[in-house]
Amino acid sequence: MSHSARPMILIAAVLLIISSASAFNITLMLEKYPEFGEFNSLLSKTGIAAEINRRRTVTVLALSNGRLGEINSKTEDVQKRILSNHVVLDYYDTNKLNKLKNGKAVLTTLYQASGTADDQQGFLNVFHNAEGHIIFGSAQRGSQMNSQLESAVTAQPYNISILSISSPIIANGIDGNWSPMPPMAAPSPSDTAASPADDAAESPEVTVTNADAPTSDDATSPNPAEAPGAGSPTSPDDAADADADAPNSAAAVSGVSLALTLASALALLVAASL
Ligand SMILES: *[C@@H]1O[C@H](CO)[C@@H](O)[C@H](O)[C@H]1NC(C)=O
């Protein structure tokens, strides 16, 4: 190897290490879609954009311009809480949502990781309704379940997926408008970051308990295969189990790719020193 090649190889190795530290920039990703401009600037204003960028495996449930609704009139602190409830700590694209085991799942959000969520406020329920649509809502009792998945906006598989939903997800009490309930034994933010699956598995609210939940309409659903619980016995724990598998495999994949990155950087360094 020629002597003059060494500095270039060293620089390449260092760049390789640095580039693996930040996988994406949500602000830049959404800038390509001006129809999400209001949502994008709110993510930056509240600091949620920076928190998203620190994650490696997230799904952002985004609202297009004009759909922020009541979020607009909240204080910045409440806006931050609500937006962090639109960031799921796992990778979900439309394909994965279409194939949900039993047609439903419980999702852990960034709000849960903040350690300030009360009761089930930090979790979302997602399910397939009788019309075959995918519906999101807060897992907190008394919350609306009416945010419908519209389309995939963009993604970097399997690090970040941005999906468009029809209306804001507002957890009951997230704006402080209820008498405070004693918080559950909330995991510390670092615990949650390490194992979002554990939180989901601990969630007692796996079952979808609302009036819109499909029941007898299943047989007439245009998508019987996707209808929740179609024909098969379901246990409330199944959704949590399904959810628990995903982050582990995602973590394994990113662990492998990190190991590969480090290994190739080391190989380059060794080559450079020969
Ligand atoms: C996803 O994140 C991992 C871990 O940071 C990184 O090594 C990988 O390059 C990222 N993938 C993409 C497509 O950005």
Ligand SMILES: *[C@@H]1O[C@H](CO)[C@@H](O)[C@H](O)[C@H]1NC(C)=O
């Ligand atoms: C992401 O992009 C925005 C807009 O260009 C920039 O202000 C911000 O510093 C970037 N964040 C990171 C973590 O690179």
